[in-house]
Amino acid sequence: MKLLCEVFRSPKKEGMYLFVKREEGLTRVPETLLAVFGSPESALVFALEPSRKLALADTATVLAALESEGFYVQMPPGSSAEPALDPRQNKQQK
Template sequence: MQCYVYKGDRKEDHFVYLNEELDAEAPDQSLPAAILTLMGELSFVLEFDLTPDRQLPQADAVQVLADIEEQGFYLQMPKKDMRAEEDRLFS
């Protein structure tokens, strides 16, 4: 799958992975409002071919593919931020 990675202007170490280029005119059609609020204005970082056996620096390729297939995107956050968000949302 061709994968497109974007970063936001609010969180320097957060990235969102998509399987198609983000429509700059209507990003809310590709991503939930909560993600857009968290990330801020998105800018393109990288395009690459994502396969299940691809090594990614901070994510598991199989999980990235599954999340993109299931919800349309994968959000990469630092582990410490991810745990805090999980605690906030599910505690």
């Protein structure tokens, strides 16, 4: 699987990034996440494929999240995810 990925940086939380499929943009990102994330600032567009190495995330995990959830949130190293950023918790609360 190979897809065009766009990465957005958070203006509210340094080191937090949001990965989405370029063709979908932010359409599948929950409003609760965007409220915590802030107004997304485009940082990078690149071709993501299984053989590509990412600096702080597992490529297979990112690809799987993009397919199932429509986005992947990369937190700064050493930080824990907030509940609003975890799509599994959002589904359980609905």
